Amino acid sequence: xxxxxxxxKTFILMGLAFAIVAMAFRNASFYKPExxxxxxxxxxxxxxxxxxSKKIALxxxxxxxxxxxxxxxxxCASCHSPFNAFTHVDHNLSHGIKDRIGTRNSPVLFNxxxxxxxxxxxxxxxLDEQARTPICNPLEMDETIPGILKKxxxxxxxxxxxxxxxxxxxxxxxxxxLSLSQFMLTIVSCNSKYDxxxxxxxxxxxxxxxxxxxxxxxCASCHTEPLFTNGTFENNGLMIDDELxxxxxxxxxxxxxxxLRFKVPTLRNIEYSYPYMHDGRFKTLGxxxxxxxxxxxxxxxxxxxxxxxxxLTPDEKVDMVAFLLTLSDKEFLRDKRFGFH
Numbered sequence: 001x002x003x004x005x006x007x008x009k010t011f012i013l014m015g016l017a018f019a020i021v022a023m024a025f026r027n028a029s030f031y032k033p034e035x036x037x038x039x040x041x042x043x044x045x046x047x048x049x050x051x052x053s054k055k056i057a058l059x060x061x062x063x064x065x066x067x068x069x070x071x072x073x074x075x076c077a078s079c080h081s082p083f084n085a086f087t088h089v090d091h092n093l094s095h096g097i098k099d100r101i102g103t104r105n106s107p108v109l110f111n112x113x114x115x116x117x118x119x120x121x122x123x124x125x126x127l128d129e130q131a132r133t134p135i136c137n138p139l140e141m142d143e144t145i146p147g148i149l150k151k152x153x154x155x156x157x158x159x160x161x162x163x164x165x166x167x168x169x170x171x172x173x174x175x176x177x178l179s180l181s182q183f184m185l186t187i188v189s190c191n192s193k194y195d196x197x198x199x200x201x202x203x204x205x206x207x208x209x210x211x212x213x214x215x216x217x218x219c220a221s222c223h224t225e226p227l228f229t230n231g232t233f234e235n236n237g238l239m240i241d242d243e244l245x246x247x248x249x250x251x252x253x254x255x256x257x258x259x260l261r262f263k264v265p266t267l268r269n270i271e272y273s274y275p276y277m278h279d280g281r282f283k284t285l286g287x288x289x290x291x292x293x294x295x296x297x298x299x300x301x302x303x304x305x306x307x308x309x310x311x312l313t314p315d316e317k318v319d320m321v322a323f324l325l326t327l328s329d330k331e332f333l334r335d336k337r338f339g340f341h
Contacts, residue, residue: 031056033113036190038198039226042113044127044185051182054165059183061161062176064340067151069141071097076134076180079106082338085269086110086187092280096140103139103244105280107265108273110187110332114227120262120278121249122233131180145173152176187338189268190226193326198226204326211323214316218292219267221305228267228327234303235260237296241279248278259301271328285321293317 031051035042062068063076079094080086086109088094094102104120118124124133134140135148152158152171162171169175196202204212215223224230233249240247240260249258262278276282282291292310296302312320332338 031186033185034188034190036188036195036226039190040114043116044113046113049128049178051185052165055179055182056186057183058161058165059179059181060338060340062180063183067155068135068143068148069097070143070147072151073097074141076131077340079134079140080109082335083272083333085189085272085333086338087273089272089274092275094140096137097142100139100142102137103246104278105275107263108269109184110189111227111266111268112187113185114231116231117233117263121252122263123252127184128178128181130184131177145176148176149173189329189332191331192268192329195226195329197326205322207319207322208326210316211319211321212326214312214320215323218310218312222264222303223267229264232264233258233261234264234305235299235301236262236292237298237302237306238277238281238291239295239297241281244279246279257301260299261301267324268327269329269332270324272333285324286317289317289320 031053033042033046033051063080066072066075066078068075074095074097079088081088087106092105094104094106096102107120112118112127115127116125118127118130119133124130132145135143136145149171152162158171162175165179166172166175193202193204193208197204222230222232222234222236235248238260247259249261249263250256252258265273270276270285274283274285276285276288282288289312292306293312296306296309298307
């Protein structure tokens with residue numbers, strides 16, 4: 001009898017356990033990260049911090065809300081517009097509140113799960129912490145974390161949203177930053193013509209094919225497929241800007257070997273992410289190619305891939321640009337998942 005009673009209790013407990021697990025799954029809002037076929041494993045640890053649709057939605061709301069800036073006039077999207085591949089195109093350097101001019105061009109924000117370092121100089125190495133830098137930068141959003149938390153706490157809708165997503169922990173610095181990173185992790189661009197060629201559904205034109213051959217010969221060591229960046233820092237031979245005096249990653253690492261080295265940007269959606277380079281000095285792809293052909297400044301930290309120079313005829317330049325345009329992902333630019341609604 002005692003054995004039967006114990007068995008009955010065991011089955012009841014097992015039933016309760018299964019019911020709790022089933023309820024958890026019904027209430028869960030996990031969101032499977034988009035990892036395109038043939039791409040490398042993401043650097044971001046989704047096992048440790050899985051995507052959650054509620055956090056993503058909250059992060060999207062925060063991304064487009066100027067409440068994150070000190071005077072509530074600019075949002076993250078002010079410098080990272082979805083229509084411009086999540087950067088800006090109307091000025092060389094980023095603009096902050098009260099039209100303050102930043103020191104660098106705004107980088108694109110997509111495919112971030114494959115990035116180990118953030119910012120042009122790699123000053124941030126954790127995406128979950130990245131948003132703090134522009135928020136607190138006096139030339140950008142010029143806000144403080146306590147200031148943001150105070151404003152969010154005063155907003156009944158945000159109190160409701162954070163309570164729903166994070167429960168009793170409510171509105172906190174970690175919750176704000178994690179929500180933003182959760183949204184940014186969903187911004188994936190992988191549906192360009194180049195991708196269609198790689199999966200066999202389309203073919204390059206003769207001109208694009210010639211450009212692709214030239215690209216692999218001259219550019220692929222730094223702009224490595226399929227992400228079109230190797231994720232490292234390189235000195236690409238730009239002449240120093242006497243006004244900005246931006247010496248690159250050396251300011252972060254203190255190493256002489258990092259002099260004039262900046263993070264290699266992705267070339268995906270390059271058609272829409274002008275102006276180019278860390279200081280936005282070039283307006284067109286033609287200007288960029290011309291600089292690589294005849295404007296490279298040689299020095300001890302120059303990227304080894306550029307030491308022999310790049311030589312392109314006028315026709316080859318046209319072919320190269322034709323290939324680069326195949327990296328445009330128009331479906332990505334129109335994707336409503338990334339807009340505020």
